[in-house]
Amino acid sequence: MTSDPEESVRLQGYGEMTLRTAVTTMMLLAPRERADAAIFRVRDGVRLASSEIAELASEWGITPTPEIRSPNLVPEQHWTQVVRGMVREAPLPALMIAFMVGVLVARR
DSSP: OOOOTTOOOEEEETEEEEEEHHHHHHHOOOHHHOOOOOOOOTOOOOOOHHHHHHHHHTTTTTTOHHHHHHHHSOOOHHHHHHHHHHHHSSSSSHHHHHHHHHHHHHHH
16 A cells, blocks of 8 residues: 555545545544544545554554543433432422323323
8 A cells, every 4th residue: 555645535424635634534533433434545446444544643643532431521321310319309299290291191
């Protein structure tokens, strides 16, 4: 494979650009999106292997973006505990009204 950074390639979903720009753009993607992305040479339509892309990125000093998951930004899914707590703390008349409204909505 030629490692000419000015070679014209097409990054799936992003269009035509130079090889260096495509590799940089691909390394900026989240790991799951990076696995689904593909780079094709314009001259012959050949898809570059992910190992070739990783090799070019390391050769040119481009580091991939790690998967960032901050607990403050992405709360864990704990809706069952939230609903249980709401039901435990709710007074009985409120639960009866909520049940009746649920029955009326379900009948429609």
